[in-house]
Amino acid sequence: MIRKLIDKYSNLSVQIKATIWFFVCSVLQRGISTITTPIFTRLMNTSEYGQFGVFNSWLSVVQIIVTLQLCSGVYTMGVVKFKKDEKVFISSVQGLNLVLCFVWTVIYLLFHNFWNSLFSLTTVQMLAMFLMIWSSTAFNFWSTAQRNKFRYRGLVIVTLAVSFFKPVLGILFVVNSQDKVTARILGLALVEVIAYSGFFFVQMLRGKKFFSAKYWKYVIIFNLPLIPHYLSGTILAGADRIMIQKMEGASKAGIYNLAYSVSQIMVMVNNSLNTTMSPWLYQKIHEKDYKNISRVVNFSLILIAMANLVLIAVAPEIIFLFAPATYRDAIYVIPPVAMSVYFNYMYLCFAPFEFYFEKRSWTTIGTIVSAVTNVLLNYIFISIFGYQAAGYTTLICYMVNSGMHYYFMRKVCKTYLDGIRPIKRGILLLITGAFLAVGMLYIPTYSHTYLRYMFTGVLIIVVFSQRNKVLQALREMSSIRSKKKQNGNGSI
Numbered sequence: 001m002i003r004k005l006i007d008k009y010s011n012l013s014v015q016i017k018a019t020i021w022f023f024v025c026s027v028l029q030r031g032i033s034t035i036t037t038p039i040f041t042r043l044m045n046t047s048e049y050g051q052f053g054v055f056n057s058w059l060s061v062v063q064i065i066v067t068l069q070l071c072s073g074v075y076t077m078g079v080v081k082f083k084k085d086e087k088v089f090i091s092s093v094q095g096l097n098l099v100l101c102f103v104w105t106v107i108y109l110l111f112h113n114f115w116n117s118l119f120s121l122t123t124v125q126m127l128a129m130f131l132m133i134w135s136s137t138a139f140n141f142w143s144t145a146q147r148n149k150f151r152y153r154g155l156v157i158v159t160l161a162v163s164f165f166k167p168v169l170g171i172l173f174v175v176n177s178q179d180k181v182t183a184r185i186l187g188l189a190l191v192e193v194i195a196y197s198g199f200f201f202v203q204m205l206r207g208k209k210f211f212s213a214k215y216w217k218y219v220i221i222f223n224l225p226l227i228p229h230y231l232s233g234t235i236l237a238g239a240d241r242i243m244i245q246k247m248e249g250a251s252k253a254g255i256y257n258l259a260y261s262v263s264q265i266m267v268m269v270n271n272s273l274n275t276t277m278s279p280w281l282y283q284k285i286h287e288k289d290y291k292n293i294s295r296v297v298n299f300s301l302i303l304i305a306m307a308n309l310v311l312i313a314v315a316p317e318i319i320f321l322f323a324p325a326t327y328r329d330a331i332y333v334i335p336p337v338a339m340s341v342y343f344n345y346m347y348l349c350f351a352p353f354e355f356y357f358e359k360r361s362w363t364t365i366g367t368i369v370s371a372v373t374n375v376l377l378n379y380i381f382i383s384i385f386g387y388q389a390a391g392y393t394t395l396i397c398y399m400v401n402s403g404m405h406y407y408f409m410r411k412v413c414k415t416y417l418d419g420i421r422p423i424k425r426g427i428l429l430l431i432t433g434a435f436l437a438v439g440m441l442y443i444p445t446y447s448h449t450y451l452r453y454m455f456t457g458v459l460i461i462v463v464f465s466q467r468n469k470v471l472q473a474l475r476e477m478s479s480i481r482s483k484k485k486q487n488g489n490g491s492i
Contacts, residue, residue, distance in 0.1 A: 074226075277297075
């Protein structure tokens with residue numbers, strides 16, 4: 001049996017092997033992070049854990065501003081567009097990243113008191129942030145190049161090694177320090193600088209070009225208009241923790257951060273299913289074959305809904321395992337945040353229509369509106385109902401985001417598909433309505449364990465009874481995906 005599996009694996013194409021290992025790597029990364037969360041919640045009190053969560057939120061925002069998010073789509077496109085001069089392009093972009101990080105570090109040092117007050121961080125924490133931004137972006141340039149060429153071995157080794165040493169060093173630092181927040185941050189920064197900085201020098205030596213007016217101009221002009229989109233997406237995901245700290249205190253931010261982190265486990269399910277769904281949708285749109293899109297999308301939404309409902313059902317037990325009693329109120333934040341994961345996946349089902357017909361500006365509009373709405377609602381309702389309201393404002397804003405993209409998809413269909421509606425609104429609303437209703441019904445049952453388990457049992461029975469239809473839909477997506485890979489097409 002094992003020998004047959006080895007033989008089958010050996011006969012797989014390098015593309016499929018790379019896909020398998022990248023997925024395994026992603027699962028192990030998330031697994032290591034999940035396993036170590038209970039350790040840090042017991043080593044750090046709610047206030048310290050909240051400050052660390054806020055640091056990560058600011059890190060995501062500052063990274064986009066400092067690096068212009070150069071390691072995203074523009075870099076991938078540049079590697080392909082300038083393939084004959086690939087090494088020079090890569091080294092020059094590495095050079096630009098270093099210059100941007102250096103300039104912003106100088107700006108910070110000149111006005112460090114102002115920035116420290118704005119971010120509620122110390123000078124040591126801010127300097128560690130800049131080091132992490134530079135080193136992680138340098139690594140992302142290298143890792144993207146590896147992914148494009150399906151060189152998975154080195155990337156998997158480095159990623160897993162970093163995922164292992166980050167919590168190990170973090171635990172050692174936190175245990176032996178009075179300032180546990182700074183200790184946790186320095187543990188992360190040290191591992192990233194040691195593990196990632198070498199890739200900067202490797203790519204610089206290969207390309208031997210620090211400055212290139214041509215390539216610097218290309219990436220800056222391309223990415224500057226996209227900064228509002230990147231920032232809005234980050235604000236939508238992280239503004240709640242920052243605002244909770246400012247309005248309710250670091251302790252409440254820590255409780256919320258735990259609930260958010262637990263709920264984000266489901267993002268892995270989103271990403272895994274989207275790697276199949278996205279290429280399948282593009283292929284169907286390209287072939288003008290719309291008859292099965294609604295059925296398959298609906299089945300995928302049911303899978304995501306069920307996965308998130310199981311998480312909602314066992315929220316009290318998960319929080320008990322992940323943290324001490326001081327974090328217990330986090331269970332009431334998990335349902336709305338987990339539901340927002342469902343709506344984020346729903347957006348991914350609509351977006352291919354916008355991207356295929358090159359309506360990318362609509363994506364930016366949807367993200368900006370959702371982010372601004374999130375900030376406004378947080379400001380209003382956190383002050384009235386407390387930090388738990390942020391979970392519901394997050395849910396509302398992801399609902400707004402998916403609703404806007406459904407509207408944009410309808411506009412695309414009306415213009416380019418002669419009014420054909422590949423995704424049926426009625427069934428979509430039925431699935432979504434049932435998901436929201438069942439999810440909300442779980443909240444008052446958190447003090448009745450057996451009742452929650454009965455609900456979960458019913459969900460499992462429903463999924464089991466429909467397993468053949470679900471598997472058939474997934475097989476169809478996988479079949480189309482394999483054909484699409486042979487044709488060399490991409491995804492979202």
